[in-house]
Amino acid sequence: MTAHPNSIAARDIAYYFHPATNARRHETVGPMVIERGQGVHVYDDQGKEYIEGLAGLWSVAVGFGEERLAKAAAAQMRKLPYYHSFSHKSHPSAIALAERLVRMAPGNMSKAHFTSSGSEANDLAIKMIWYYNNALGRPEKKKIISRQRAYHGVSIASASLTGLPAFQRDFDLPLPMIHHVSCPSYWRFGAAGESEEAFASRLAKELEDKILAEGPETVAAFFGEPVMGAGGVITPPRTYWEKIQAVCRRHDILIVADEVITGFGRTGKMFGSETYDITPDILVVSKALTSSYMPLSALVFNDKIYQVLADNSAKIGVFAHGFTASGHPVATAVALENLDIIEERDLVGNAARLAPQFQARLKEFAGHPYVGEVRGIGLIGALELVADKTTKAGFEKPGAVGAKVAELAQEEGLIIRAIGDIIAFCPPLVITAEEVGELFDRFSRALARLPLDYRAA
Structure with missing residues (x-):
């Protein structure tokens, strides 16, 4: 790339190490x-x-340039630009957003917890599931099952859930307690003469065989996107989610629906879980929650999980997890306005x-x-x-x-x-x-x- 040394493109090449990019190629092609x-x-x-x-x-x-979101952010910055949610502190926009998400999420949800990205949220979901099983006296029930070609993030734990080799190669991932079953691409992996329903049955049997081989007492959760996004926009075959859920319920395995891409309307319903009749124990959302105008994600989870977490926090003194920006007032204020726009329009x-x-x-x-x-x-x-x-x-x-x-x-x-x-x-x-x-x-x-x-x- 030929660029004036003081141009914005040349400065980018000189100083900015980009995510998800071939760094040497970037030196040539520029931004x-x-x-x-x-x-x-x-x-x-x-x-x-x-x-x-x-x-x-x-x-x-x-869409881009939405003035209402800029105004919501500015107004919140003037009023309360930052506060935290640790040690019994709170603020109005986080409270309002938690209530709204619990009420609108599919299933019988009880609580919402905020992080700043889908990766962080999926990482926390794993920690929460481990904490939950320790609290129930099941320290061996810790294995997590994800899928090949899944995308759940890039942190150490969430990249382990991700089933795309590029996100694990040379990072020493995945973690050993995270396992993968087949990608539900009927076109790519369906056998000759096999119907969608038969393919779904075969994948459900593969999941159950995996659980039985590992030992149901050691498998804690199944993570899945209603529609696999960054793995190639893979829509599930007919009856897939019905059969996968039945296997999980049979073996007391929690279901985590990663709706970072599908949440808030993408599939033509508010949540992809509604489109495919998924009843998750934990729902993970981000991206369209604020239209990415501010970094924000949320876990919404049911009362079965909350009661165990709450009891254990009382027993040991704390649920010792949180980030400086958890439930950030500007991000949660923008999310509330963003959801207003989604509903009003x-x-x-x-x-x-x-x-x-x-x-x-x-x-x-x-x-x-x-x-x-x-x-x-x-x-x-x-x-x-x-x-x-x-x-x-x-x-x-x-x-x-x-x-x-x-x-x-x-x-x-x-x-x-x-x-x-x-x-x-x-x-x-x-x-x-x-x-x-x-x-x-x-x-x-x-x-x-x-x-x-x-x-x-």
Whole structure:
């Protein structure tokens, strides 16, 4: 990259070590610098406009530049810019948000606890589950089961839950007490002639066999995203969650629903757990909770868990967990205003109403020589690119074609996410029918520019 040494791009290369990035490649290609956003659009430092087809990182539900959230943050900063929740202290916005989340979450929930990211929340869920079983006199019941291609975060514990090798390689992960079962991708892993329901039954049996092999008395919880997001927007096969839950309940295994991506409308219902009839013991939310205007996440959990935690905190004197920013007043105030906007503008309903158009436009690409599968629900979807549609074989250089498609889309004014050779779409929930059309028109132009001999690039 050629850049003036004092330019913002050159300063980025000189000083900023980026997350989830090839650092050496970044020294060559440099950053795309986004300066502002409005609605579903963002603008780079050259003034070029893009449709943000992934809502930032699956998260900006109410769109960019929402003045009400800026005002809510400013008002809270003037009134009480910071306070904590340790040692019987509290503040109004955290109290109001906890009540709101408990009331709106699926299942019979009792309490909410705040952290600052999905990774932190899933990390705490593991700690909470271990504390819970110790309190019940079951110190051996500590193993956690997740899934291959799951994404639950990047902290030591949450990256262990994550079933994507890149997030574990050379970090000495996963932790030994965390195990993985198969990814529920029917298109990729279903056997010849096997129905979705039979595939779901096979995966439920695999889970039960794993539990029995480890010993039910040693397995504490199952973590799952209603729709697997960063693993490739994998929607579950029919009856999958019904059968997985039955196995967990049979062996007294807690169910943690990671709704960091699916929460607050993405699937066309308020929670993905409602879409798939999941009754979690712990619900994890973040991202669209504040539309990522402020870092905030929450665990919402049922009374069965709360009563045990509370009794044990009384027994040993404290539930000794918390962060400086737990339940931060500015973040919780922004979350309350964000939820007001989602409800007042019926953004959950907007996702449900636009889902048929969104999914139909996705399916238009099914005939492309490189598109193996089209999948999605609500306002989230993906195209899985393959070298051979019949055998589902990948490309000679995994990820190269997906990266090229993302690059071409960016040239056409569309930001999407290439997850290897899977192209993911997840626009802000404020998107209109006209903007859905423009999003896919831009993508269509990009895909049309991809040479059909690019498979070995």
